[in-house]
Amino acid sequence: MSSNRRSTGMTRRHALQSLALAGAAAWMPRGIANTPSRKIGVALVGLGHYSRDLLAPALQLTQHCELRGIVTGSPQKVPEWQAKYGIPDRNVYSYDDLHRIADNPDIDAVYLVTPNHLHKPHTLIAANAGKHVWCEKPMAMDAAEGEAMVKACRDNKVQLTIGYRMQHEPNTRRFMVMAKEQPFGRIIKLRADAGWFGFHDGPTDAWRTKPEFGGGAMYDMGVYCVNAVRYSSGLEPLAIRAWDETIRRDIFPGVDETMRFRLEFPDDIVAECVTSFGRNLNVLQVDCERGWYMMSPFQGYEGNAGRASDGTVFEPQLGKTPRMQAEQMDQDALAILNNAAPRVPGEEGVADMRVLDAAFASARGNGARVEIAR
Ligand code: NDP
DSSP: OOTTOOOOOSOHHHHHHHHHHHHHHHHSOTTGGGOOSSOEEEEEEOOSHIIIIIIHHHHTTOSSEEEEEEEOSOGGGHHHHHHHHTOOGGGEEOGGGGGGGGGOTTOSEEEEOSOGGGHHHHHHHHHHTTOEEEEOSSOOSSHHHHHHHHHHHHHTTOOEEEOOGGGGSHHHHHHHHHHHHOTTSSEEEEEEEEEOOOOTTOSOOOGGGOGGGTOSHIIIIIHHHHHHHHHHHTSOOOEEEEEEOOOOTTTOSSSOSEEEEEEEOGGGOEEEEEEESSSOEEEEEEEETTEEEEESSSSSSSOOOEEETTSOEEOOOSOSTTHHHHHHHHHHHHHHHTTOOOSSBHHHHHHHHHHHHHHHHHHHTTSOOEEOOO
């Protein structure tokens, strides 16, 4: 029997029933029987779109977190944030004095929501200050940076979690269980496409179009594909071939607008993926020996839904935006409060960065086969 083939001895209907229960159990807040009285004080680092429109509103919905601090390079943003969220002067920082957060007992965790090139330096400062680190995707610019971030947090005995919000979404968690249970038999092929049509006004100063900031579709959306085929298979990929299919080179002079890639997993399982800033893409499909299941959208803020070849329907869960972000931060807070392993530790980000490193190397070689480091 191949290493990823598992026989459950159950009928497919029984398997799906148990998966429904497992899916439900998987997204029930951990520690619900013993809800901690203390809340985790969070400082948002970088007050751009995702902090302003998603995370700060989500923090108002959490049970186990409180927005207590802000870190910004834009002093003009401070008064509005202070007024809206009641943040005292003592909890306002610039990037240059972030290290001073070590002396602030109000803040337990910093959430890094800056352009990607800043994730590593700010993780090191926050970890050395003794604060837990929640870091947005992509974790870093490459796997070496990610490994340094994991080490800094381990050395300082603080948690490092990655903002892969989908791993807190119930249908996604059900797919993760199905990777183990294999209700339709052995997985043969996966497909994950993630992209959005942006930058249609032409060349721009946006950091997502610049290599030195970690711009490009692969860093921004390709990580959703990579993470999805990893959690949907429960396996680590062995090798990759990738092709940079950028069309609007005037807008994306040094980064990928569109990347197509093919991952090889153990047991001849393959994953075909496309990520793009020039196309709206949002589908995850798992083809198995005796059927299939899929989700589309699979990485939306809400409405992630799907179906399976036997008629099973995966209804949208969690409710309206920003419930998913609230669920993610509550789970990450409970991991800290309970001194338990977080659902999405830094190592999960490193595994994806290894795939990205190999993808970029392959694309430079026009689709050459590149083995993925372990
Ligand atoms: P924005 O450009 O909207 O905001 C980034 C913020 O970072 C800026 O507003 C600024 O805040 C700060 N910043 C610090 N240095 C720079 C710099 N040199 N150039 C530009 N901004 C700088 O980006 P997003 O909020 O969309 O993305 C931030 C991070 O969040 C990225 O890593 C992205 O991948 C991730 N993200 C994750 C999502 C998810 O669903 N998980 C969704 C969207 C983004 P200030 O002025 O306060 O210093």
